[in-house]
Every structure is written in C-alpha cells, then in structure tokens.
Amino acid sequence: MSITDLTSMGEPQTEQRKEINERLRRLQDEISDYCYQCAKCTSGCEAHKLLELEPHKIVALLKRGLIDEMINSEIIWTCMSCFKCRERCPQKVAPVEILFALKNLAVASGKQIPGNYTAMLQSVLSIGLLQDVKSITTKDNKTKTRTDLGLPEISKPADPTKFQMMLSKIAVEKV
C-alpha cells in the first residue's frame, strides 16, 4: 500500500524514486536523504522569491515517490543551479542534484524540453560548442570578429563526424 496524493490523485512511483536515489548515491557519496524539512534550502533559494521554487518540497515529494507530479511541472526548470541549497543543508541533502535528476528524467521520458535547451543541445551536437563564433558590436558601433581582435582560431572538435557519433551514443544513456 502506498499514499495517494489527494489533490492530484497521484500515485507514488517507487521504481523511479529508487532510480533517482541510486543515481544520487552514484554521483556523490556524501549526499544523504535524511531531510527533516527544516527548509533552510528554501530560505536561501535564489529561485524562491522570484519563481516560487521550494526545494524542501521537492525533497519531500521525492521521498513520497510523487515523481510524475514533479516531472510534469515547470517548477523543476526554475532552478538556476546556484548550489546554495546543497551547500547549506545541515543534513547533506542536495535538492539541486535532485532537480538535475528530475529534469534528466523528464527529458528521457519524452517531455518537451523548455526554451533554448534544444537549440543549445543541437549546437553542441553539430559544432561541439553551445553557440558558434559571433561578431560583436563595440560601444561606438563597430563590428568586430575574433580575427579583428587578434585572437587565434577557436578550438573545436577536429573530426565532427566522430564527435557526433560519440554524442549520439550517450543521448540514450542515463547516469
């Protein structure tokens, strides 16, 4: 038997919860799940005032196994990864890392990736960098390139085909 969330009639996903906990353990052995809901994470959260992210609730929902509720919500995409929650937690819980795990899970289960993430990902896949070299405008409205500024050629993957091949293999991988 498990607890049903009466506001959404959501059922806990025990398997997914195990998967996330397993993943966190694998990445950082000092991270614990002994949260006692002191909400210190939320009091210092950079996304709290502005975007209403409440990291202590994320931890509580994970403990209940209510994963679907979180990966279907846009709230997980409001974290700006300042790492204050992880730094300050007296119990060494790391809400920021839980959020990374949830976002990865959302993407892996085919949910739409918000904003520019798709474009960034595509750019990394095709040229190895988040964006291509830009020419920029100075304050007195002159356009400058790397060459104009005496900077050397940018470093990029030498063999894009091999590089793409490698990345496409990882696309389906989980931590």
Add this chain to the structure above:
Amino acid sequence: MKYALYPGCVMPTEQYAYEMSIREVMPKLDVELVDLKGFSCCGEPIKSVNQMLTLTLSARNLAIAEKEGLDIFAPCPICHLALSECKRILDADPAMNERVNKFLEDEGLKYSGTSDIVSTIDLIHDKIGIEKIKKLVKKPLKDLKVATHNGCHLIRPSEIGRPDDSENPQKMDKILKAVGANPLDYPEKLDCCGGLLTANLPEAALTKTGQKLKGVQDQGFDAFIDTCPWCHRQYDSKQTKAGETVAAKLDVPVLYLTQILGLSFGISKDKLGLDLNLSPVEKLAVVGGK
C-alpha cells in the same frame, strides 16, 4: 608555469574581452598559455538535459589536455566546476570511469585523471601570489571602491574543491587590494546573476541581475568586478535591460578581474578589450585617460 587554456563556449564565441585580457595579463605573470585543438563544450549548461553528456564532454576535454601532459586553466567558473566534478566522480568510481572512457575511445582519447584544473582566482591568488601582483603595479587603482562577484559555480558546492570559501570568499578582494583598489563586502555579494536561466526564463534571469546590480549601485560602488563570462554577459552586456526589470537606470562599470589587473599593470585599454564592455567603464579615471 604552463597551462592549457580551456576556453569553453561563451568566452571564445562572444566574451572576447575576457580572452583578450587573459592573453595580455597571464604572460606578464609568467604564465605560459598553450592553445590546444579539439576542445568542446564542458557540458555543464546542458546538465539539465542529460548529465551523462556533461560527464563525458568534461572527461573528453580533460583527456585532450592530459594527452599533452598539461594542467588546465579554465577561466569560466561553470567549466571549472564541470571539469572538477567530472574528475572527482571518475577518480572515485571505477565503473563510471570505464563507462565514460568507452565513449571516448571513438575519438582515440582516454581520461586518466592526471591533469589539474585551475580557475582565474586560484591561479592568480594561490599559484602566482599576491606579492608578484604588487610588483607589477604601475598605475595603482587608488581607493577605487569595488564590489567583487565570484559567481556561484566558483565557490559552491565546496565538496567539489572550489577555489574560494563558499560563504566568505575573499581571494578576489585580496587580489584587488594588491593593485590599490578598495574592495568592500556588501549584502548581495553571494547573490546569483541568474544567467543559467537565460535558456528558458530570460526575463527572470535579467531580474536577478538587475536586483543585484541595483544594490551595488545604491551603495555607491565605483565598479563591479567579475570573472565569469556568463555573469559578465548579464551584468555588462545586458545591463540596460537588467535595469528595466527593476525600474532603475543602471550605470555601473563592470569589468573582468583580468581587465582591471591589466589596467593597473599599465596595459593599454585596447589590448584589454575595454571598448567591448557595454557598461559605462569610461567613467573610471583609469580607463578614461590615455
């Protein structure tokens, strides 16, 4: 000292002033920078999409430097954290190490964990040292009241060996004191720029930027100094827009640490890319005068 310069993405594709000032200042401090071919993104900005991708991309970049037997200088704190975290995970977990190395085989690379990673702050403060900085000062920044901004990734999470203290970072302040400036603590010192939200919530990102910078302006600072190309893009390149989000006319000169060091060493402003800063840097006497 010799380091492979790992440029990352944002610095070499648009934040040219950072790269220019690094290439000017580091040789003066007897740091030889080596440019290597083949680097890619560190993966941190797409960690939300797939962390396995982040780990492999970081390991790939470390492997490129290892091949040349060089330690890595990563001026971008976001890259610095990604590379450091990758090293930490792969060195501690043989199974993950093997998995990631399997992907790297395609490009003939192998991660073995032999290269160290430094950021701008620990390279200048710990490796080069304050004494050496003092000796190079030609134009002391007399009593310039500056606010320092480290950038979240540079100081947190401290478990992943960060260059400075997570709650009371003082290294950048000490570096600036050495060139005659007067860095002061301020309540918003540890606040985030919001830059990583640019991907999906750009308005909110700008609001974070505006809030912090407005605090800095209200407290009468002469300049705002940073070392992160993501933060700098927010505070300098988008300063006017950031001001609009908090209904303020922002007018704060924002400079990279390496730019202000270069100025105090007597390097010309053109070589330090100061005409690329969009914030009002010309307000500073050390920039305005020839």
